[in-house]
Amino acid sequence: MTKSISLTLSPEQAANHASLAGIAAKQLNIETKRIKDFEILKKSIDARKKNIKIVLSLKLFIDEEKPVAESFITRYKRPLSKKKVLIIGSGPAGLFAALKCIELGVKPVIFERGKPVSERKSDIAIINRPDTANQINIHSNYCFGEGGAGTFSDGKLYTRSTKRGNVQEVLEVLVAHGAGTEILYDSHPHIGSDKLPGVISNIRNTIINAGGEFYFNTFINDIIIEKGKVKSVISDNGNEFEGNALILASGHSATDIYDLLSSKKIQLEAKPFAVGVRIEHPQELIDAIQYKTRKRSPYLPTASYKLVTQIKNRGVFSFCMCPGGIIVPAASKPGELVVNGMSNSKRNSPYANSGIVVSINPDDLQEYKKYKFMAGLKFQQDIEKLCFESAGSNHKAPAQRMTDFCNSRISSTLPKTSFNPGVVSTPLHELLPSFIAQALQNGFRVFGEKMKGYYTENAVLLAPESRTSSPIRIPRNNEMLYHEQVANLFPSGEGAGYAGGIVSSAIDGVNSAIAAINQHC
Ligand SMILES: Cc1cc2nc3c(=O)[nH]c(=O)nc-3n(C[C@H](O)[C@H](O)[C@H](O)COP(=O)(O)OP(=O)(O)OC[C@H]3O[C@@H](n4cnc5c(N)ncnc54)[C@H](O)[C@@H]3O)c2cc1C
Numbered sequence: 262m263t264k265s266i267s268l269t270l271s272p273e274q275a276a277n278h279a280s281l282a283g284i285a286a287k288q289l290n291i292e293t294k295r296i297k298d299f300e301i302l303k304k305s306i307d308a309r310k311k312n313i314k315i316v317l318s319l320k321l322f323i324d325e326e327k328p329v330a331e332s333f334i335t336r337y338k339r340p341l342s343k344k345k346v347l348i349i350g351s352g353p354a355g356l357f358a359a360l361k362c363i364e365l366g367v368k369p370v371i372f373e374r375g376k377p378v379s380e381r382k383s384d385i386a387i388i389n390r391p392d393t394a395n396q397i398n399i400h401s402n403y404c405f406g407e408g409g410a411g412t413f414s415d416g417k418l419y420t421r422s423t424k425r426g427n428v429q430e431v432l433e434v435l436v437a438h439g440a441g442t443e444i445l446y447d448s449h450p451h452i453g454s455d456k457l458p459g460v461i462s463n464i465r466n467t468i469i470n471a472g473g474e475f476y477f478n479t480f481i482n483d484i485i486i487e488k489g490k491v492k493s494v495i496s497d498n499g500n501e502f503e504g505n506a507l508i509l510a511s512g513h514s515a516t517d518i519y520d521l522l523s524s525k526k527i528q529l530e531a532k533p534f535a536v537g538v539r540i541e542h543p544q545e546l547i548d549a550i551q552y553k554t555r556k557r558s559p560y561l562p563t564a565s566y567k568l569v570t571q572i573k574n575r576g577v578f579s580f581c582m583c584p585g586g587i588i589v590p591a592a593s594k595p596g597e598l599v600v601n602g603m604s605n606s607k608r609n610s611p612y613a614n615s616g617i618v619v620s621i622n623p624d625d626l627q628e629y630k631k632y633k634f635m636a637g638l639k640f641q642q643d644i645e646k647l648c649f650e651s652a653g654s655n656h657k658a659p660a661q662r663m664t665d666f667c668n669s670r671i672s673s674t675l676p677k678t679s680f681n682p683g684v685v686s687t688p689l690h691e692l693l694p695s696f697i698a699q700a701l702q703n704g705f706r707v708f709g710e711k712m713k714g715y716y717t718e719n720a721v722l723l724a725p726e727s728r729t730s731s732p733i734r735i736p737r738n739n740e741m742l743y744h745e746q747v748a749n750l751f752p753s754g755e756g757a758g759y760a761g762g763i764v765s766s767a768i769d770g771v772n773s774a775i776a777a778i779n780q781h782c
Pocket residue numbers: 349350351352353354355372373374375400403404405406407408409410411412413414415416417418419479480481482510511512513514515518581589591601602603753754755756760761762763764766
């Protein structure tokens with residue numbers, strides 16, 4: 262028989278998996294040897310009190326062996342029909358769409374403007390060095406290349422999109438391709454930037470081995486539409502590729518795709534988004550605040566936080582918090598500055614960083630009204646350009662101590678930061694649009710009240726955190742997921758405005774593939 266139980270343990274007890282069957286047996290008052298095996302279903306931390314507890318849900322196999330799970334990869338071993346689904350972009354949306362196509366017996370053809378992950382690594386290394394940070398490759402950077410923005414991301418897999426699709430299936434696919442099994446039960450699963458590239462290249466190999474096609478260094482610069490349907494796509498080297506449907510999963514940084522669609526009179530619309538800064542604290546301080554102790558137990562993960570408040574009816578919130586991580590240069594072109602965060606699987610850097618952003622509605626941007634649905638994008642680009650220029654036009658980031666920012670004064674010194682290209686002291690309270698700066702100033706004070714010790718001169722702000730989500734949506738039919746003007750065009754993932762993050766983009770890719778195949782293959 263199987264039985265589910267919950268154990269509340271010390272961090273040290275919970276880390277020792279060999280002892281769990283004994284503890285479970287004691288709780289059930291049965292002999293340990295009757296527990297043949299167990300599976301961890303959920304792991305969460307209860308840090309409300311000083312005496313921190315780990316809560317584990319276990320499925321026990323009592324007096325019976327655990328069944329051997331069928332290899333996940335077998336579902337990608339079926340013959341493919343002659344029908345083709347074209348996919349622009351190999352980010353989470355594109356890759357998971359491709360896997361679903363294979364599962365449903367249809368050939369995916371993926372076009373990726375950037376390089377395979379192993380080659381992409383050296384372009385990422387170049388933009389992380391102060392002397393070469395300006396040598397940004399417009400097709401190979403933190404946003405573009407195999408695996409999209411997901412590859413060198415932090416790899417947090419927590420999502421609220423549980424109603425849109427099967428989150429567990431996405432996690433299982435990642436585990437089948439090399440991610441650790443703990444992502445299946447951790448309440449806040451995380452892969453890490455050191456492990457993601459391997460997982461992504463394994464997914465690519467599954468797709469190719471199953472008969473899918475992959476074209477790297479292939480920038481799609483035209484979509485041929487005839488009689489209300491996509492006929493083909495054209496790459497920058499002039500090749501034309503025909504297919505039965507097109508999944509457009511180009512991510513939120515591919516602004517050239519918005520220009521292309523707009524030039525073809527394909528409808529786009531403005532959507533809310535958020536802009537702000539990335540804040541960095543010493544990780545030890547965040548550990549001390551969250552775990553209420555001077556030194557974190559080695560059995561506890563580096564601490565994270567989630568903060569949210571309303572300032573004059575405007576949301577101010579933390580975004581993509583990276584404990585034990587670093588701040589990275591995430592621009593996709595020369596002349597712009599964008600910061601973001603990531604961490605390795607061990608989350609062992611001495612820094613804790615997080616985006617702190619302010620929500621923006623299309624109505625807030627009256628000065629940009631003339632740009633219509635592109636207003637948010639133009640606003641975002643202007644901030645990125647301003648931040649780039651204000652810090653010397655060499656990809657260093659403008660920075661300010663949090664307390665100086667809140668008190669509207671220039672920082673005479675800056676703490677050491679994890680941002681490798683370097684920082685320049687800059688009055689961000691003057692540089693950022695005033696409605697953003699003021700909301701952040703008030704927001705930080707509120708956060709300092711919520712988390713005693715958070716408001717400190719040892720925290721530094723880097724700007725801008727501008728690519729939290731797309732300011733544009735490519736509208737589509739709610740149920741059938743196609744663009745109402747083009748029957749076989751399926752806008753998908755973050756760039757289409759229907760997802761934010763790795764898992765929700767992957768789920769959207771899966772849903773787009775099912776819709777495309779049901780309707781056109
Ligand atoms: C530094 C960083 C850290 C992040 N951390 C996290 C995190 O911890 N957790 C999380 O959930 N999310 C995180 N994200 C966000 C996450 O990576 C994105 O939400 C996700 O990758 C979006 O998936 P997507 O498939 O929709 O688009 P993308 O991943 O952006 O992929 C789009 C792909 O399309 C390609 N492309 C674009 N235009 C063309 C064209 N014309 N022709 C051919 N190819 C094209 C691009 O090269 C790219 O590979 C992070 C992002 C960054 C940059």
